[in-house]
Amino acid sequence: MAKTTHIAIVSSPGFSHLVPIVEFTKRLINLHPNFHVTCIVPSLGSPQESSKAYLKTLPSNIDSIFLPPISKEKLPQGVVYPGLLIQYTVTLSLPSIHEVLKSLSSKAPLTALVVDVFAFQTLEFAKEFNSLSYFYFPSSAMTLSLTLHLPRLDEEVSGEYKDLKEPIKLPGCVPLLGVDLPAPTQNRSSEAYKSSLERAKAVSLADGIIMNTFLEMESGAIRALDEFGNGKIRFHxxxxxxxxxxxxxxxxxLRWLDRQPPCSVLYVSFGSGGTLSQQQINELAWGLELSCQRFLWVLRAPSNSSGAAYLENTNEDPLQFLPNGFLERTKEKGLVVPSWAPQVQVLNHKSVGGFLSHCGWNSVLESMQEGVPLITWPLFAEQKMNAVLLVVALKVALRPKFNEDGIVDKEEIAKVTKCLMVEEEGKGLRERINNLKDYAVNALRDGFSTQTLSKLASEWENFATITARSSAHVATTANTVKRPSAADELHLRGVRNLHRDQHVNNLRRLPLHERRRHR
Incomplete structure (x- = not known):
C-alpha cells in the first residue's frame, strides 16, 4: 500500500480565493489518491456560509480547518481595498496558522506547504517544519510576470505607473499601459502598493510557484518565466x-435559459464581489434594453466601491435599484436575478452566447472552458490585465470604452453587446475561444498541465520518502547524533531542484507546428 504524503494549504479570506486553491488540491487528490491535504482557512468575521458549504463537499482525504475569525475592529481604520483587508486578516492569523501547522507536523511529517499569494508570510513556517514551500498563484502568467518584475520596476520607474507615456513590456507578454496595471499599483505611496511590493519580493523564498494557467493560453509568458527563474524558481x-x-x-x-434560442443570451455577472454604482446600473440596464438582445443579469445592490461585496453582502433587494419599468419592458427578452447564479451551469448552457464579465480569473477560465466569448468590464485587482490578455493577446473578447466620468454609457453597452452577439466580429471571437477550449480539454486530459502536476506530485513523494529515510537514520545518543548517509543527504538537498528544467524541456518536445505557433 502506498505511503500517504501529507501537504497543507493556506487559503486567503473570501470565497473566490478559497475555491481556486482547494480545486487545485481536489485535482491533485483525484490524480494521486495517496495524498492527504489539510486546508487552513483564515476569515474576517464569521466564515462565509458559501465557504462552509463548499468545504463540506470535499473528499475524505481533504480536511479543512477554519481559524479563529479576525474581528473587523482589529483592522486599521479606513481600509476599504479588498486586497489590503485580506492581507491584514492573514497577518493577524499568523499565530493561529503556526499552531495548526505545528499540530499537524507532530502527527505526520508535512511534505509541502502551499499558500495563496496573500499568505506569503507563512512561507517561513515551511523551513521550521522541514517542508517544501510553494505559492499557488490563482491568476494569469502575465500577472505573475508583473509580480516578479515589480521590484525592478519600482527601482527603475519614477512617478506613477499610470502616468507613463510608453507601455510596460514584460517578457513574453503584450505591452501594458500603466493604467491597466493592478489597482494597488495605481498609487505608489499607498499601503496597498507597499504590501504588493513586499509580496512580490517574497516570491523568491518559495521552492516553486503553481500557476492556474496552461501552455497554449500563455506560452510566451510561461516560457519567459522559466527563463527568468533560471532554475532558482520553478514554475508549474x-x-x-x-x-x-x-x-x-x-x-x-436555468429553466429560463431552456426556453431561449441557442447562443442567443448574454450572461452578465461581476463575480462574487463586484458591484456597480447606481448611475452605472442605470446605464447598463438601458444599454441592454437598447441592444434588443436577450440577457441574463446577476445584479447586486449598488455601491461606489467596486469590490464592496467581496467579503460581505448586503441584505437589500437589488431589483429595487433598477430603472422604473425596466423589468416590465424587458420581460420577454431578459431575466434579472438577485446576487447569485450557478455560473458554471449558465456558461455551459446552449442558449448562452456571450459573457459580460468583470474578468476575475476564475470567470475567465470558466468562460474559456465553455467556449463563450466575452465583453470585459474589469473592476479591481488585476482584472484590467486580464482584459488586455483577452482582448489584445488572445482576441476572444471586446472591451467597452468608459467616458470621461468613468461610466460606460448605454450607447456603448448596446454597441458592444450587438457586436458580440450578432455581428461578424463576434463570430470570430467565438471561433478563437472554441479553439482555446479544445486546447484546455487536452491540457487537462493528458497534456502539458497534467504532466506538470504529475511531476510535481512525484517530486513531493520523493521528498517525503527521502525525508523519512533521513529521519530514521538520526539516532541520538548521550553526546552524538548519527547523521544521514552522504547519499541521502545529497539526495535530500538535490530533490528541491529535481525538475528545474522540466518546463523548458517539455517546450522543446512540443511538435514543430506547435512551436511555430507559439513564436
Missing part, C-alpha cells in the same frame, strides 16, 4: 482548474 502551470457545478442544480435561471 497546471490549469485551467475551475470549480465544477452540480448537475443536480435546477435553478430558475
Amino acid at each position: 502551470p497546471v490549469g485551467p482548474i475551475t470549480q465544477k457545478g452540480s448537475s443536480n442544480e435546477v435553478d430558475e435561471c
Whole structure:
C-alpha cells in the first residue's frame, strides 16, 4: 500500500480565493489518491456560509480547518481595498496558522506547504517544519510576470505607473499601459502598493510557484518565466482548474435559459464581489434594453466601491435599484436575478452566447472552458490585465470604452453587446475561444498541465520518502547524533531542484507546428 504524503494549504479570506486553491488540491487528490491535504482557512468575521458549504463537499482525504475569525475592529481604520483587508486578516492569523501547522507536523511529517499569494508570510513556517514551500498563484502568467518584475520596476520607474507615456513590456507578454496595471499599483505611496511590493519580493523564498494557467493560453509568458527563474524558481502551470457545478442544480435561471434560442443570451455577472454604482446600473440596464438582445443579469445592490461585496453582502433587494419599468419592458427578452447564479451551469448552457464579465480569473477560465466569448468590464485587482490578455493577446473578447466620468454609457453597452452577439466580429471571437477550449480539454486530459502536476506530485513523494529515510537514520545518543548517509543527504538537498528544467524541456518536445505557433 502506498505511503500517504501529507501537504497543507493556506487559503486567503473570501470565497473566490478559497475555491481556486482547494480545486487545485481536489485535482491533485483525484490524480494521486495517496495524498492527504489539510486546508487552513483564515476569515474576517464569521466564515462565509458559501465557504462552509463548499468545504463540506470535499473528499475524505481533504480536511479543512477554519481559524479563529479576525474581528473587523482589529483592522486599521479606513481600509476599504479588498486586497489590503485580506492581507491584514492573514497577518493577524499568523499565530493561529503556526499552531495548526505545528499540530499537524507532530502527527505526520508535512511534505509541502502551499499558500495563496496573500499568505506569503507563512512561507517561513515551511523551513521550521522541514517542508517544501510553494505559492499557488490563482491568476494569469502575465500577472505573475508583473509580480516578479515589480521590484525592478519600482527601482527603475519614477512617478506613477499610470502616468507613463510608453507601455510596460514584460517578457513574453503584450505591452501594458500603466493604467491597466493592478489597482494597488495605481498609487505608489499607498499601503496597498507597499504590501504588493513586499509580496512580490517574497516570491523568491518559495521552492516553486503553481500557476492556474496552461501552455497554449500563455506560452510566451510561461516560457519567459522559466527563463527568468533560471532554475532558482520553478514554475508549474497546471490549469485551467475551475470549480465544477452540480448537475443536480435546477435553478430558475436555468429553466429560463431552456426556453431561449441557442447562443442567443448574454450572461452578465461581476463575480462574487463586484458591484456597480447606481448611475452605472442605470446605464447598463438601458444599454441592454437598447441592444434588443436577450440577457441574463446577476445584479447586486449598488455601491461606489467596486469590490464592496467581496467579503460581505448586503441584505437589500437589488431589483429595487433598477430603472422604473425596466423589468416590465424587458420581460420577454431578459431575466434579472438577485446576487447569485450557478455560473458554471449558465456558461455551459446552449442558449448562452456571450459573457459580460468583470474578468476575475476564475470567470475567465470558466468562460474559456465553455467556449463563450466575452465583453470585459474589469473592476479591481488585476482584472484590467486580464482584459488586455483577452482582448489584445488572445482576441476572444471586446472591451467597452468608459467616458470621461468613468461610466460606460448605454450607447456603448448596446454597441458592444450587438457586436458580440450578432455581428461578424463576434463570430470570430467565438471561433478563437472554441479553439482555446479544445486546447484546455487536452491540457487537462493528458497534456502539458497534467504532466506538470504529475511531476510535481512525484517530486513531493520523493521528498517525503527521502525525508523519512533521513529521519530514521538520526539516532541520538548521550553526546552524538548519527547523521544521514552522504547519499541521502545529497539526495535530500538535490530533490528541491529535481525538475528545474522540466518546463523548458517539455517546450522543446512540443511538435514543430506547435512551436511555430507559439513564436
